Amino acid sequence: MAIGGAGSGRGGSGGFDNLPEIDFNKINLPPFSPTHLYVVIPVIILLWLATGLYRVELQERAVVFIFGKHVDTTDPGLHWNLPSPLGKVAKVRMEEIKKIEIGFRSDPGQMRQTNLKKEALMLTKHINMVDLHMSIQYKINDPGQFLFGVADNYRGLIDRGLYETVKNVAEAALREVVGKSEIDNILTVGKSLVQENIRISMQEILDGYGAGITIDLVQLQDVHPPEEVREAFRDVNNSEEDKNRLIREAEGYRNSVIPEARGEAAQIIANAEAYREQMVKEAEGNALRFNAQLAEYSKAPDITRKRLYLEMMEKVLSRVDKIIIDQSVAEHALPLLPLGKGTVPLSAGTGGR
Numbered sequence: 001m002a003i004g005g006a007g008s009g010r011g012g013s014g015g016f017d018n019l020p021e022i023d024f025n026k027i028n029l030p031p032f033s034p035t036h037l038y039v040v041i042p043v044i045i046l047l048w049l050a051t052g053l054y055r056v057e058l059q060e061r062a063v064v065f066i067f068g069k070h071v072d073t074t075d076p077g078l079h080w081n082l083p084s085p086l087g088k089v090a091k092v093r094m095e096e097i098k099k100i101e102i103g104f105r106s107d108p109g110q111m112r113q114t115n116l117k118k119e120a121l122m123l124t125k126h127i128n129m130v131d132l133h134m135s136i137q138y139k140i141n142d143p144g145q146f147l148f149g150v151a152d153n154y155r156g157l158i159d160r161g162l163y164e165t166v167k168n169v170a171e172a173a174l175r176e177v178v179g180k181s182e183i184d185n186i187l188t189v190g191k192s193l194v195q196e197n198i199r200i201s202m203q204e205i206l207d208g209y210g211a212g213i214t215i216d217l218v219q220l221q222d223v224h225p226p227e228e229v230r231e232a233f234r235d236v237n238n239s240e241e242d243k244n245r246l247i248r249e250a251e252g253y254r255n256s257v258i259p260e261a262r263g264e265a266a267q268i269i270a271n272a273e274a275y276r277e278q279m280v281k282e283a284e285g286n287a288l289r290f291n292a293q294l295a296e297y298s299k300a301p302d303i304t305r306k307r308l309y310l311e312m313m314e315k316v317l318s319r320v321d322k323i324i325i326d327q328s329v330a331e332h333a334l335p336l337l338p339l340g341k342g343t344v345p346l347s348a349g350t351g352g353r
Contacts (some may be wrong), residue, residue: 052083092143132220145212173201
């Protein structure tokens with residue numbers, strides 16, 4: 001049989017008019033031989049084995065399966081495993097930080113948040129309502145546990161299954177911890193403790209599931225009472241702040257007054273002790289002086305008596321105004337009436353008596 005023929009009468013130089021005639025009956029193909037299988041089959045096997053090469057990126061880990069059984073977890077680099085359908089490799093990103101939101105959904109593109117009251121409202125210890133928004137950050141620490149624990153790799157729903165699992169665990173842990181806490185602690189000083197308790201509770205639950213997930217951060221972003229009672233809570237908080245402020249002012253006043261009073265008391269005690277020492281020393285000195293005078297008096301009573309008299313008169317008369325008149329003149333002088341205060345008339349030669 002021949003393909004082609006004479007021209008179609010157009011006389012043109014293009015198209016199929018100038019193709020040569022081919023007679024397939026004259027083409028001789030080599031006959032098929034069973035020895036060809038020894039060449040073809042090894043080539044096919046080598047090509048099939050080559051499909052088992054796989055590359056793991058720096059932030060990934062690969063979970064290796066053979067006949068559906070987890071046999072190894074490989075690090076970044078070039079590796080080989082039995083090709084499909086005997087073997088399978090599932091790659092998991094280890095360093096990727098994932099985020100779960102409870103009570104709200106953020107829209108980074110539009111920079112806004114959507115509140116979800118059904119998730120946000122919950123009861124506290126004393127049956128108080130609180131509106132709470134929480135975000136959780138987590139990452140995978142064990143790819144084998146992750147794939148077998150929470151991911152639905154067969155259906156291609158790894159991210160969805162992981163999100164729902166962690167979200168349900170987070171909401172359950174949040175409601176449990178908030179239900180055991182007082183609303184004042186959640187709104188004020190106990191917020192950090194509540195966050196840590198939620199993180200610990202979530203980690204315990206996920207470890208029990210064998211999820212292969214680590215909770216890195218639990219953050220209460222927005223905690224406030226429901227809108228219906230928000231004003232009342234704000235008034236209560238303002239009263240608490242005023243109370244705390246007054247307590248701090250009172251403590252500051254106490255800390256300033258008490259040390260001052262203690263200092264004054266210590267000064268008074270020190271002055272009293274000094275006065276006591278002074279009086280004791282003076283009394284001891286007077287006693288020693290009296291004993292010395294007594295010894296001298298026993299030796300010469302008249303001289304000692306006269307000396308004591310003169311010393312006393314010198315001490316007394318030194319404090320008053322005096323007029324001294326000689327005895328010979330006093331006999332011819334007019335009597336003098338001492339009108340001045342403290343004036344004592346003395347006559348010379350009388351010995352002052």
